[in-house]
Amino acid sequence: MNVSELAAKANYRIYSQGEDRAVEHGYCGDFLSNIISRAPDSCAWLTVMNNVNVAAVATLIDCACIILCEKVEPDAALAARAASLGIWVLGADEDVFGAAKQVAALCGV
Amino acid sequence: MDCVRLEYDVDGENFASAGNASESVKRTLKQLGVSPASVRRVAIAMYEGEINMVIHAHGGKAIAEIYPDHIGIYLKDSGPGIADIDLAMKAGYSTATENIRSLGFGAGMGLPNMKKYSDEMTIDSTVGVGTTVYLRIDF
Ligand SMILES: Nc1ncnc2c1ncn2[C@@H]1O[C@H](COP(=O)(O)OP(=O)(O)O)[C@@H](O)[C@H]1O
Numbered sequence: 001m002n003v004s005e006l007a008a009k010a011n012y013r014i015y016s017q018g019e020d021r022a023v024e025h026g027y028c029g030d031f032l033s034n035i036i037s038r039a040p041d042s043c044a045w046l047t048v049m050n051n052v053n054v055a056a057v058a059t060l061i062d063c064a065c066i067i068l069c070e071k072v073e074p075d076a077a078l079a080a081r082a083a084s085l086g087i088w089v090l091g092a093d094e095d096v097f098g099a100a101k102q103v104a105a106l107c108g109v
Numbered sequence: 110m111d112c113v114r115l116e117y118d119v120d121g122e123n124f125a126s127a128g129n130a131s132e133s134v135k136r137t138l139k140q141l142g143v144s145p146a147s148v149r150r151v152a153i154a155m156y157e158g159e160i161n162m163v164i165h166a167h168g169g170k171a172i173a174e175i176y177p178d179h180i181g182i183y184l185k186d187s188g189p190g191i192a193d194i195d196l197a198m199k200a201g202y203s204t205a206t207e208n209i210r211s212l213g214f215g216a217g218m219g220l221p222n223m224k225k226y227s228d229e230m231t232i233d234s235t236v237g238v239g240t241t242v243y244l245r246i247d248f
């Protein structure tokens with residue numbers, strides 16, 4: 001399932017958009033060292049981190065989208081950087097576990 | 110031998126630009142047709158080195174020399190230096206402050222990741238003078 005369809009079906013907020021790719025994996029984490037070394041390509045990355053470094057890491061790992069969980073909103077610097085780099089940033093009300101279950105069910109990952 | 114040489118100033122005061130050098134090198138390698146697996150290893154190792162200069166050393170210089178079969182990366186700073194390199198290399202060891210950890214850094218996995226994803230890594234560090242890390246990644 002593509003990112004736009006996931007956002008619509010799961011009712012996620014859309015903070016910024018990019019290339020509408022298929023979500024092929026999932027990864028949950030907040031420590032950037034873990035994410036950069038472990039998150040698979042084309043994953044949905046679920047996190048509660050909302051600072052600007054999240055955008056740099058997302059570009060380096062080539063994730064399909066970032067999902068900010070627990071109603072976390074991107075800070076101004078993250079929102080600006082994600083928009084300029086063309087990175088999908090979505091927002092979920094659920095906690096990381098709950099959102100991961102939704103992504104798994106909807107995307108079959 | 111001819112190589113593509115890229116040089117970056119890594120700003121130690123500005124988290125917003127942290128990762129720019131690694132992103133730029135990644136883009137260049139992709140354009141040169143380097144395999145995605147090798148590009149990924151470079152991105153991991155270089156990002157960790159770049160971030161270390163930002164969070165531990167007030168910034169520095171990143172130099173990438175791209176050859177047909179490998180890349181050499183030099184991360185040079187004039188920061189505080191590393192007193193005990195063996196200790197610094199331990200997984201989970203970090204001197205990052207709580208404030209830095211709240212930004213998602215400071216897992217203590219940077220140097221171990223750089224070692225894991227590179228084919229050669231040397232750390233040259235003098236306390237009070239600075240640190241130079243060399244990374245070679247074969248394609
Ligand atoms: N360029 C550097 N200058 C000074 N100290 C450094 C540098 N790079 C790493 N260190 C020291 O080594 C420790 C371990 O580094 P690393 O494995 O990257 O973990 P982290 O950056 O998460 O603390 C750091 O906490 C710091 O004390």
Ligand SMILES: [Mg+2]
Nearest residue numbers: 157161219220
């Ligand atoms: Mg580090």
